Amino acid sequence: MQLVEPRPSRPMPIRMTPLIDVVFILLVFFMLTSRLLPVGHLELANATPDRQAADGQPLPELTVLNDGRIRWQNRTLASEALVAELVRAGITEVNVGTRPETGLGHFTQTLGQLDAAAIQSHWKRDSGTTP
Template sequence: MQLVEPRPPRPLPIRITPLIDVVFILLVFFMLTSHLLPTGFLELDSRVPEGDASGGTTRPELQLNASGQLRWQQQEWQLPALIQQLQRQGSDDINLGTAAETPLTDFTRTLSTLESAGISVHWRREPAPEQRREQ
């Protein structure tokens, strides 16, 4: 005969530390085994109009250098004048190349100005000089 009732069993708390350890080990494993693709060429718009696959027309090639200057057809251009010239020629699709050292602010300003003028932009980043030597 028991005079004292036994205490109800308390649920054991779940220890979170081993779970966190397992998550971090999985994170490190996937970080080490994943392969990141090179981003030397990033096409911002992949839509191709019909009939353009034959390569009948070429896109104008613009270059944005590290100082923020636009270069097209072997001469420097101011952005408003360049947009007017492209619109006169009927070019609504261009390739924009940037140097590896081009500031992000200059790139985004140029890209947004061209896009707001109705010009579709495809972007290609030139590799840094030390990356060019390795390839």
């Protein structure tokens, strides 16, 4: 006595309707949960407050300008010259600010040069009110 019917010899067709429904639901989910931002901008959620070094002195404030130069202590320098000057001064930690029009390439290049010189950097968004 056989309790289970044998499987038919021909292959069972795959029904596409449930698969299409699942794909459509996933498409709607990802469309609703994603944001479309300009490719040239990077938004970081790293609001670094004004930090102070261990000895109580405020950290140097660097501002990356839209042409790639960096403003520090009321002077504007190229990034290579500024990093060399920071290393000579023995500075190992800085706050890096950006202007609203600063490009992502200049910002990441500055962070890379600071990191290569073993200078720890903290990003601080500039409101654009400073010169």
